[in-house]
Structure formats: structure tokens, C-alpha cells
Amino acid sequence: MCGHKVQQRPGGSVVNAPVDLRRLTTPQDLFQAAAEEVIHAATDAVAQRGRFTIALSGGSTPRNLYTLIAANASASLPWAQMFFFWGDERHVPPDDPDSNYRMAKEALLSKTPIPPANIFPVPAENPDASAAAEAYEQTLQKFFAPAPGEFPRFDLILLGLGPDGHTASLFPETAALQEKSRLVVANWVEKLKTTRITFTLPVLNAARYVAFLVSGIDKAGVLHEVLEGNAPAEKYPSKLVQPSEGKLVWFVDRAAASELSIAA
Numbered sequence: 007m008c009g010h011k012v013q014q015r016p017g018g019s020v021v022n023a024p025v026d027l028r029r030l031t032t033p034q035d036l037f038q039a040a041a042e043e044v045i046h047a048a049t050d051a052v053a054q055r056g057r058f059t060i061a062l063s064g065g066s067t068p069r070n071l072y073t074l075i076a077a078n079a080s081a082s083l084p085w086a087q088m089f090f091f092w093g094d095e096r097h098v099p100p101d102d103p104d105s106n107y108r109m110a111k112e113a114l115l116s117k118t119p120i121p122p123a124n125i126f127p128v129p130a131e132n133p134d135a136s137a138a139a140e141a142y143e144q145t146l147q148k149f150f151a152p153a154p155g156e157f158p159r160f161d162l163i164l165l166g167l168g169p170d171g172h173t174a175s176l177f178p179e180t181a182a183l184q185e186k187s188r189l190v191v192a193n194w195v196e197k198l199k200t201t202r203i204t205f206t207l208p209v210l211n212a213a214r215y216v217a218f219l220v221s222g223i224d225k226a227g228v229l230h231e232v233l234e235g236n237a238p239a240e241k242y243p244s245k246l247v248q249p250s251e252g253k254l255v256w257f258v259d260r261a262a263a264s265e266l267s268i269a270a
């Protein structure tokens with residue numbers, strides 16, 4: 007695995023936390039490194055707490071990771087103690103081509119012995135997106151039973167980076183960015199003319215481990231801005247993902263990292 011840890015983030019952007027940047031040469035190297043990390047996190051969590059809770063990301067980037075895990079790790083993972091959620095979902099039924107659930111089902115869930123009761127899709131088939139968000143929030147409340155004022159602590163949340171700096175369905179300058187107490191909200195995204203259902207920042211930042219997967223030259227500019235730029239965080243919501251008591255790791259390939267000034 008050809009990656010490394012860097013110390014400080016230049017340019018004083020929003021948060022001065024050390025950036026754990028795992029720079030991999032090819033997309034395949036990136037997915038291999040991320041798969042090893044998921045396996046490690048899963049076995050660790052089950053050993054320490056008896057279960058592993060993971061929130062999957064959507065979009066196109068993680069499909070290859072899910073395929074790799076399904077192909078290589080089927081035997082070595084404690085599937086019966088693993089619980090699958092989604093950090094966000096498009097407002098479509100689970101069999102829709104745009105469904106993040108459908109993508110994960112095709113690439114991973116249908117190919118591994120995960121008990122169906124361990125899989126918690128967003129009920130995005132509900133024509134009322136707000137009701138779907140509330141129902142999913144209740145699912146998280148019931149499953150994690152956080153103390154009053156506390157947020158569910160996922161063992162691992164996988165995230166992608168959108169070309170505009172969005173992550174999950176936390177898009178620039180959208181209402182969901184201001185949410186301080188809800189766990190899941192329906193977020194109207196004007197430029198897509200659609201409502202997305204998404205975890206809120208408090209849930210992302212309560213996680214034990216958040217891993218961004220960023221691949222390809224088309225992400226180089228936005229990755230530079232998010233990690234090294236000074237633009238306001240509301241314009242690049244990925245900047246707002248800073249787990250308060252958790253680990254944050256950026257898995258990037260060489261193309262996506264090509265505009266970073268952080269030394270290789």
C-alpha cells in the first residue's frame with residue numbers, strides 16, 4: 007500500500023486538524039487499501055463491541071470497493087455482526103437505477119451472507135421525503151438508542167466527494183447544513199431540483215471513523231480546495247466533516263491528489 011500520513015494542513019482552511027491522507031497510485035490500489043481498512047475496522051469493532059455498524063456512501067466511486075469486498079472478503083468478515091445503513095439516499099424506490107441501496111445491493115449485499123435483518127435501507131420509496139427521513143431517524147434512534155442529546159456513533163461512515171464539495175447529500179448552501187439536532191433530514195437541492203435524504207453533520211461528526219474515497223482527475227480541483235483552500239465551508243460542505251472523537255481518513259488516488267501541495 008503506497009500511502010502516508012501528513013502532519014499539518016497548509017493554508018489555514020477551516021479546521022487545522024492533521025489530515026490523514028492515504029495517497030494511492032491507481033484507483034484499484036485505492037479500493038484495495040479501503041477494503042483492507044473496512045475489514046480491519048469490522049473485525050476490530052466486533053472484537054471490542056460485539057458488532058460493526060457501517061454507513062455506506064452512494065454515487066459511482068464506492069461500487070468498486072463494494073465489489074472488491076464481496077469478491078475477496080466473503081469468508082473473512084463477521085457478516086452476522088455487521089449492520090448496514092446509508093449516509094444518504096436519492097428520493098427514489100430501491101429498485102430505481104439511481105438508488106444508492108440498489109447499487110450496494112448489486113455490488114455487495116446480494117453477494118455476501120449478510121442477514122437481511124442487518125440491512126437498513128432508507129425508506130426512500132415513500133413519496134413524502136420528510137416522512138422517509140423521519141422514519142429513518144427513528145430507525146437510527148431505535149438501533150443505537152443514544153442517550154438524550156447524544157448522537158449515534160457509527161463505527162465507520164464511508165463518504166464521497168462531489169465536484170462541488172458536497173458529501174452524503176449535504177450540498178453547498180442547503181438547509182441541511184444548519185441542522186444541529188436531527189439525525190436524518192430531507193434536503194431540497196435546488197440545482198438538482200430534487201430532495202435528497204441525508205445524515206446530518208452531527209451524525210457524521212459523531213462517528214468513530216469517517217473515510218472519504220476520492221478518485222479521478224475530475225476531483226483534483228475540489229480536493230485541493232477542501233484540504234488546502236480557504237473558501238467558506240458552507241460552499242464546500244466536506245470541510246465540515248470533522249469527527250469530534252473519531253478518525254478521519256482521506257483515501258485518494260494519484261489523479262485526484264494531483265493538485266495538492268501537500269508533499270507526496
Ligand code: 6PG
Pocket residue numbers: 063064065066067068094095096106165166167168169172173174175
Ligand atoms: C450520492 C452520494 C454523493 C457522492 C458524491 C460523489 O448519493 O450521490 O452519496 O455524496 O458520494 O456525489 O459521487 P461520485 O462517487 O459518483 O463521484
